[in-house]
Amino acid sequence: MLRNLVNPATGLAIEAIADATPGEVGAKVAAATKAAADWERALPSQRSLVLQRLADLVERHADELSRLEVEETGKPWAVMRDGELPFAVDNLRFFAAAARSLHGTAAGEFSTGYTSMLLRRPVGVVAAITPWNFPLVMAVWKAGAALAAGCTVVLKPSPMTPRSAIRLAELAVEAGLPDSAFSVVTGGPEVGEALLTADGVDMATFTGSSATGRRVMALAAERTLPVHLELGGKAPIVVFADADLDAAAAAAALAATYNSGQDCTAATRVYVESSAHDGLVEALAARMESIITGDPLDPATDIGPLISSEHRERVDGFVQRASAGGGRVVAGGRAPDGDGWFYRPTLVAGLTQDCELVQDEVFGPVLAIAPFDDERHAIALANDSRYALASSVWTSQVDRGLRVAHQIRAGVTWVNDHLPIASEMPHGGRRASGFGKDMGHDAVLGFTVGHHVMVKHSEPVARSGFRPA
Numbered sequence: 457m458l459r460n461l462v463n464p465a466t467g468l469a470i471e472a473i474a475d476a477t478p479g480e481v482g483a484k485v486a487a488a489t490k491a492a493a494d495w496e497r498a499l500p501s502q503r504s505l506v507l508q509r510l511a512d513l514v515e516r517h518a519d520e521l522s523r524l525e526v527e528e529t530g531k532p533w534a535v536m537r538d539g540e541l542p543f544a545v546d547n548l549r550f551f552a553a554a555a556r557s558l559h560g561t562a563a564g565e566f567s568t569g570y571t572s573m574l575l576r577r578p579v580g581v582v583a584a585i586t587p588w589n590f591p592l593v594m595a596v597w598k599a600g601a602a603l604a605a606g607c608t609v610v611l612k613p614s615p616m617t618p619r620s621a622i623r624l625a626e627l628a629v630e631a632g633l634p635d636s637a638f639s640v641v642t643g644g645p646e647v648g649e650a651l652l653t654a655d656g657v658d659m660a661t662f663t664g665s666s667a668t669g670r671r672v673m674a675l676a677a678e679r680t681l682p683v684h685l686e687l688g689g690k691a692p693i694v695v696f697a698d699a700d701l702d703a704a705a706a707a708a709a710l711a712a713t714y715n716s717g718q719d720c721t722a723a724t725r726v727y728v729e730s731s732a733h734d735g736l737v738e739a740l741a742a743r744m745e746s747i748i749t750g751d752p753l754d755p756a757t758d759i760g761p762l763i764s765s766e767h768r769e770r771v772d773g774f775v776q777r778a779s780a781g782g783g784r785v786v787a788g789g790r791a792p793d794g795d796g797w798f799y800r801p802t803l804v805a806g807l808t809q810d811c812e813l814v815q816d817e818v819f820g821p822v823l824a825i826a827p828f829d830d831e832r833h834a835i836a837l838a839n840d841s842r843y844a845l846a847s848s849v850w851t852s853q854v855d856r857g858l859r860v861a862h863q864i865r866a867g868v869t870w871v872n873d874h875l876p877i878a879s880e881m882p883h884g885g886r887r888a889s890g891f892g893k894d895m896g897h898d899a900v901l902g903f904t905v906g907h908h909v910m911v912k913h914s915e916p917v918a919r920s921g922f923r924p925a
């Protein structure tokens with residue numbers, strides 16, 4: 457089946473890409489299985505060198521890769537070319553370094569006459585499935601970490617945004633990766649399921665919605681595949697009255713609208729101490745109204761469109777139902793005139809905690825704001841979500857910042873910021889946000905299994921007379 461890729465900033469077709477057939481999926485997994493023997497045996501220094509070269513190639517092809525991604529997602533050129541692209545390069549350089557520091561943790565005599573060692577071995581062939589919001593970065597997080605660990609990878613990107621992953625796999629071969637150690641299959645859910653159930657797959661890693669994640673986990677369970685899930689989010693921002701409120705308003709507006717809010721760590725629920733509520737609503741509304749939506753190639757543009765017309769309808773549906781249910785839309789709440797699937801940054805006040813806009817993932821530039829009474833109340837509201845991925849706390853008191861951070865259930869809590877991430881630090885959630893990590897050493901370790909090798913070197917003899925009292 458041929459699928460038209462569409463530019464969401466214009467609604468115009470870009471090019472058509474064919475879905476992989478089940479036979480092609482099986483052939484790529486079989487080839488990845490064959491390639492695994494060589495790649496697993498490559499020295500860490502050799503794997504590292506290939507990943508370093510891949511990072512250099514991505515950097516050299518920065519304009520080309522950015523163009524593909526801006527066309528498919530509509531994100532502003534500068535955001536991609538000066539932000540996400542260099543970050544993907546840095547991720548690959550981290551994974552290149554991590555490939556050389558992967559070793560077992562134990563070597564010792566735990567039984568008399570035996571020396572034990574714990575080797576870390578690559579898990580094998582990894583089936584990776586990624587979403588449309590950060591196509592290149594997601595492909596790098598999956599493939600970079602798995603290749604560093606010595607695994608081979610077959611990756612299925614979103615059918616709406618496949619081209620940067622296809623190009624990344626081509627560049628990996630140019631970087632010296634064995635043929636088929638990293639390949640891409642294109643298509644939608646059927647191709648994803650064919651990949652997950654193909655003979656030879658040893659592990660699944662998935663980023664996408666919580667609903668699809670549950671389906672992926674069910675398919676993996678039938679085959680006893682280990683699975684890593686990066687799913688939805690509903691990040692709270694907790695703002696105390698002693699915080700720098702201007703900085704909080706600026707960061708909340710940015711974190712709610714970056715990538716048009718199509719970000720699993722996006723700020724979605726602001727809880728602010730009652731005495732500062734009205735002031736923050738006003739400051740945030742002004743910030744949201746000042747955000748420029750429009751042509752991704754215009755340097756003045758802050759945010760691009762949503763990914764599709766269906767998704768824009770879904771986002772608007774949340775806002776209209778919240779408004780009809782008593783919410784006060786104090787900024788945005790509508791699509792601007794003109795082509796493309798843009799949506800104005802939106803702030804809704806006056807919602808109750810059980811409202812769907814506060815509980816469900818909207819995945820658009822939409823922020824809810826509500827007051828809290830005290831620290832305990834703030835923590836209870838922040839934790840009242842089935843998601844647990846990102847969060848932030850804003851205060852000028854370092855002890856309070858740390859105390860609240862300790863009690864928020866999440867994969868990351870920022871104090872006095874919201875959004876920044878680092879290649880060295882693991883990214884991942886809990887509860888309906890999934891489990892396992894992308895990025896950092898944890899990501900690479902996630903693609904390995906411990907292998908205990910126990911060597912008998914002498915007959916067991918009594919060692920010392922020591923007995924614990």
Ligand code: NAD
Nearest residue numbers: 586587588613614644645648649664665668686687688720
């Ligand atoms: P989605 O779940 O619809 O699709 C994700 C991927 O899964 C796509 O490649 C899709 O084709 C594939 N897929 C769909 N059904 C499948 C099936 N039955 N079997 C196998 N594969 C299948 O998600 P999306 O709309 O592309 O992305 C948005 C979602 O991703 C949001 O919920 C967002 O929070 C989440 N996300 C999470 C993180 C994170 O790190 N936690 C990062 C980015 C995006």
